[in-house]
Amino acid sequence: MTQVEVLSLSAPERRRRRMVVMMGVLGVFALVAFFIIPKQHDKATFGFVMDKEWVAVHEWAINSRHGSLGFAILAILAAILAYFQFRARKTIRIASAIFGVSFLMSFLCWAASGKFIPLTGLLQGGLLLAVPLIYGAMAGVLCERSGVINIAIEGQLLAGAFASGVLASLTQKTWIGLLIAPFAGALIAYLLAVFAIKFAIDQVILGFVLNVLVIGLTDFLYKRLLIPYQTTWNSGPILSPIKIPVLWKIPILGPIFFDQTIIVYLMYAIVILIHVGLFRSKWGLRMRAAGEHPTAAESVGINVNRTRFRNVILAGAIAGLGGAYFTIGAVGPFGKEMTAGKGFIALAALIFGRWSPLGAVSAALIFGFADNLQGVLSIIGTAIPSEFMLMAPYVATIIAVTGFVGRVRAPAADGVPYKRGESV
Amino acid sequence: PAATAVKACLALDTGGVDDKSFNAAAWRGAQSTATASVTVKYLAAQSDADYAPNIKKLVDEKCSVIIGVGFLINSAIVDAAKANPGTKFAIVDQDGFDHGPNGDQYPGTALTNLKGLQFATNQSAFQAGYLAAGFSKTGKVATYGGLNIPPVTIFMDGFAKGVAYYNKVKGKKVVALGWDTVKKDGTFVGGFSDQAKALQISKNFEQQGADVIFPVAGGLGGATAGQSMTGHKSVTIWVDSDGYVQAPQYKSVLLTSVVKGVDTSVAGVIKDVAKGMFSSTGYLGTLANKGTYLASYHDLAKKVAARLQNEVRQLGIDIKSGKVKVS
Amino acid sequence: MSLELRAVTKSFGALIANDHIDLKVGDGEIHAILGENGAGKSTLMNVVYGLLQPDAGEILVDGEEIKISGPADALAAGIGMVHQHFMLIPVFTVAENIVLGHEKTNKFGILELSKAKEEIRRVSAEFNFDVDPDSLVETLPVGIQQRVEIIRALIYDAKVLILDEPTAVLTPQETDELLRNMKILRDKGTSIVFITHKLREVQEAADKITVIRRGKVVGNPLVTASQEELASLMVGRPVALDVYKKAITPGPVALSVKNLNVHDITGRRLVKNVTFDVHEGEILAVAGVQGNGQSELAKAIVGLEEFIDGSIVLDGKDITTWSVHDTLYSGIAYVPEDREHDGLISSFSIAENLILDTFDTPPYAKGPVMSPTIVAREAEVRVKEFDVRLQSVQDSAASLSGGNKQKVVLARELSRPVKLVVASQPTRGLDVGSIEFVHQRIISERDSGKAVLIFSTELDEVTDLADRIAVMYRGEIIAMVAATTSREDLGLLMAGVHPEGTRS
Amino acid sequence: MKFFRKAVSTIALPGLAFLSALFVSGLLIAFSDPKVLKLAHSPFKFIGGAFAAAGKAYLALFEGAIFDPNLAHPNFFDGFYPLSETLVAASPLILTGLSVALAFRAGLFNIGAQGQFIFGAIGASVVGFKTTMPVGIHVIAAIVTAMVFAGLWGGFVGLLKAKTGAHEVIVTIMLNYVASYFLLWLLSTTPFLRKGRQDPIAPPVKESARLPHLAGPNLRVNLGIIIALAAAAGVWWLLNRSTWGFRFRAVGANAAAARTAGISVPLVTTLVMAIAGALAGLGGAVQILGSEYALTAGAGGTFGFDAITVALLGRANPIGTVFAALLFGGLRAGGLTMQANTDTPIDLILVIQALVVLFIAAPALVKAVFRIKQLKVGSGVVSKGWNG
């Protein structure tokens, strides 16, 4: 290509070109690393069935070398297809999807040589690990799109987890835990809103401080209340999964998406509502206006601070509900600092996803999947030290951010307090 | 004669008194000794940098005996023991020897006012591995840890070796997932607070077919036991203390517990001090002195075949006598 | 509808921006407000619109006092405003911007934009505006953005329309169009407050005039007053509106641009095969309607454009691929088009802004060590020389009014030893007094033998300053004409039409 | 009059803020004390008990942070042991705080001080226990290595941002985890294990690599605090008096204008992150060489995260950062004494710290609480959001 041709690529086209190059390189890498170099080979077995799906393909076994080779070739073909689509200036979505699956399978055939990988379970687990991240990121979307930085996601999740765990334990009813969790998150968000909006405190300090506050208080109560009076205060029940009729029977997809607890179903609804609402509703329009250019919003009669206040609280409620996942959605009782930094990963997912709901969801899913994949691989055994396996999701995120995402832009007024009548 | 007042003080590590593991056990042990003449207290740490200041505070408070809980506190305890020969010290999970200023003198010199409390938990974990292998219907059992550190992996290693011993004795092929005795590495949560991750690891084990899971991750064991309860696919072996007592909500799925007698040994040290019988001779908790042991099967006893129960009991005797080597 | 202000007072700290201002805008009249930069015009209008709260004073609409505590109240009272700094959300489409605050939704709460789009198209057609309701505001040229603001005011039926320097960013044609539309609106009964620095426009459109100086009303001259009279009333001293320029012979070529192409990040070619020379002692003015590649051409010369090919030679050195730092040091003074965004760091002090591209050279720095005392001392000299109105050189640049900000940029760039001056829109938004000053400075640069390249959408400026004029249209230089070319012919060229005898 | 006003707003506001925080925390302390709650049947006794409990806790806080009369005999000077502890706790915080503050001024949000601190600690530890060098040189070598390790680790983030636009917040959050797992792995490798042991504790650094104590062997205060203060002065000079600082600040305040003025934004981004990394790494070195001596998996503590609050509380300026870090150090040191001398649980100490920060960061809140109208307060905002 001549220089002028290169120059006349648009930004999406440049990104596409970068992806095509990446695909080609990774495809060849798969061929070399998973087929040419490994000398031993054995049967790699993949499991699909979780429950009583319609089509019961229980297991699929393949010679690991054959599998790695086949899928590596498929990946390379997908890269070639992507190249031609790129040349024809078409999108390369399908090709990259095929590539992604093939590359992963080529890798898994190699990694599972002589082993068993429950593929459906792997994906389901990835989704589950992403659930609190998605809730946290959605809280981030609402808060930050309306102009308030939300570093306190961690604290909101933890408050939700605590409240739902304790209330569900006291009443032995999961639905009460579910009901109370959003209020706990909203309470933290209320503090965030009052201090950030009314008193114009630095939102970053505020976020960190609120996190410390929630950690300190829940640790304290855990020690003074939940441990000594464990049977009443901290023996909460767990939500049972609900199978969505018909849908849950779809092979592979059914168990992953439609045999889940109400928290996961609520998550689907929230993501869709926020995605549609943010870009297509009056609520979303005003929220984004407050976060992008508050003076302009005010100049058409919108009460910016009220808009922010409400959305910050709503965001907290969503994060609080996500917090319920840790207790009633997963293990039942509350555990000290059980959110374990997920709020910060959610924050990263939010930025990674360019402050868009679907982007953040993708980022959270990538992280959740990578996390579960390293877990499964460490069980079936790898040559890599466990500490490096534990790094995998974090490293994967960095690679994804640098390789495929690039520069992102936050809402223009995110983090800037708005005081009407003081600035024009 | 009126007993002189004894003040027994614990310096906990960052896990805190509610870690559902050795810190909690140590405090439990200490509290059990409290009488009119024995008072107990603890100081928790927020970071590794707090150990030395905390111990100095306890020294300044004129504690009769100061017990450091956790291997991380070792150097702070050793320094304090050297500087305060009049005060008695003990350290959990370390030998408590002075290894010189650069820490590279082995074997180190014993200090006359410092007692090391160590535990051969691999002995009881070995029994647990044998039990699990015999109990498993699927031929797969599993273990995982919080972090890849010796007080954790000693359990995992013993467990996996117990499974291997079962295979050797019985000519079976029971697989122990989550720990590789050769590479000395395995499956870890990456910390001691991520319950959701621990739960997912447990599910992954079940999907691999494991029906006995042995979590070595303090409070995270609850996640595994909870999964055993909801999934009905596995049973759990509790760690550190008898789960039947400490986590009764899970008693229906607890096969047994691998007990590390931190509580009894800490209590023992305090009682010795109270009786004026403190000795700096190191303590090693073994099956023989009940410093570590496999707890009762409790509610699941009827599910464990009598023969297996007998074999496990005999295995314990053989380990004590040295007939069976656990490491 | 009539609007009346009584003794409106507004101060910012020690500065009294509006000092007991009385103003009466009658039903269906175009009321021009004139004043120097920083006189307090925008402040006054922001008070009326509710964006600022007055310290004292009353606002009456149709003779009745109303309380305006926010723009919502102003809108409700029928007051609309087109702001000097646009109140548009860049990431929204035109339609979204216009419905914001007045959204219609269906029963699921989803926005109904079709009605609004229809309205926009109708108004757009009525006033010949050519605005697509679906385009993203940030991709639109400022001229179009301004129309969006006007459409918004019209759609919401403003009875009093405040236009704060609407023509600052418009082309001559667009300006004529706007003035015509203002008259149509006035005839329909809308009252219009019209702020501008261009006296010609005042004479052409205004029915009444109020002049403000340093926060106080200083007079209500008749619309028949001459431009000189208006100017001296504004500034408080006589102003020479005609530029005096002595003829000199240009020297050798200083800057030579050949076959220059500039692409943006999305791959669009914004400058196409541009070739021209600028000689020493010559002012080449590049005329063109906003958005025809002038900004990119200027940036490319300085090294600010990433995707360029062709060649740029300064004084015999090929600087095409040089970094911005190197081009500036090789002898280019650059006055960027967007002073708020590119020319100044508003949170930095005025003194620091005066050394933004010379901070690491003597006398300001020795090696890595800077000397704040010298920086401050030199700043005092510069602000005196360029007549920057300020309280202290240590104040932040944000505290300056628009005109004074531009003077700071000029003071910085024109006091360096350079060979070439590249200035984009050097007098945009400036008052007559400041324009006079800036023009004199530019001419004296030329007289001292420097090459000067001016980019301007202002025809008066182009004809006043230029020795030669290049006209840009859709990224190309379509004509290189003499300075004597008539306004009309230039206007046609800027629209891409070649009048007789101008083809070069 | 003007002077008086200024004095009031610089002293009164933080003072009132501190008092407010102590008041609210006092309530917490009182209500968390079982002994006080037992008095609830009698309002007067209850209030008295609450005051007594809070008073005792605050006395302990003071005795733990500044001066303890109980330690003052026989040697009066030993009474300042707590102050020494405060300085020891503050030294690494000053340095990590400076790291965050410097990045802030250049428009970068360094959440990665934690990871950089860890790499600094690794570098200092390796040189400290692995090598043998003369006194003096050994310390310098360890410190330089720490700064280089951490500088590279931080600079990598800047480079990624400059080259690909990857947002530094994501990258630093992720790298913090990577750093702590890397440390854990490192501590399981043979060179980092002490002879005969498997615990993840590296051998202690040699005497020759330790920072000398400043006030005798009994007080732990060491050269680290001097290094930290010197670094603060250095950062102040860099930002306010040097051409590089001018570049950094220009990019931080308006990257577009900086670029137009010929400043290379990618270079500044990379350099600033590298310097910020080196500062945090210096913090790690001071921690290892000054007070801890041996590298452990938890060596990072929460120094990197507290640094963010410290830097912002110090309004991202080096001098403010020093004071904020001293406050934090005092709260940490005093908090331990509070736990030891009263029954205040350590978790509540976290809460009290949070409250103090909250009140100090919120001049407007204090103004509202005390209904002070005439005082002019600055904006409570230091950080500038994600776009830098």
Ligand SMILES: Nc1ncnc2c1ncn2[C@@H]1O[C@H](COP(=O)(O)OP(=O)(O)OP(=O)(O)O)[C@@H](O)[C@H]1O
């Ligand atoms: N303490 C609070 N509790 C609940 N909501 C609050 C609180 N403080 C502020 N808000 C919300 O934030 C918005 C902004 O508050 P503020 O009083 O600063 O704005 P305002 O300009 O006076 O608004 P309004 O137009 O309602 O008078 C309020 O409208 C209210 O909805």
Ligand SMILES: Nc1ncnc2c1ncn2[C@@H]1O[C@H](COP(=O)(O)OP(=O)(O)OP(=O)(O)O)[C@@H](O)[C@H]1O
């Ligand atoms: N928010 C503010 N804070 C402090 N000073 C301000 C503020 N807004 C405006 N000023 C000052 O008030 C004075 C009047 O400014 P204003 O913007 O009203 O001038 P203007 O007449 O519109 O000038 P121009 O023609 O340059 O737009 C100026 O000195 C300006 O610096």
Ligand SMILES: [Mg+2]
């Ligand atoms: Mg104005």
Ligand SMILES: [Mg+2]
């Ligand atoms: Mg109000």
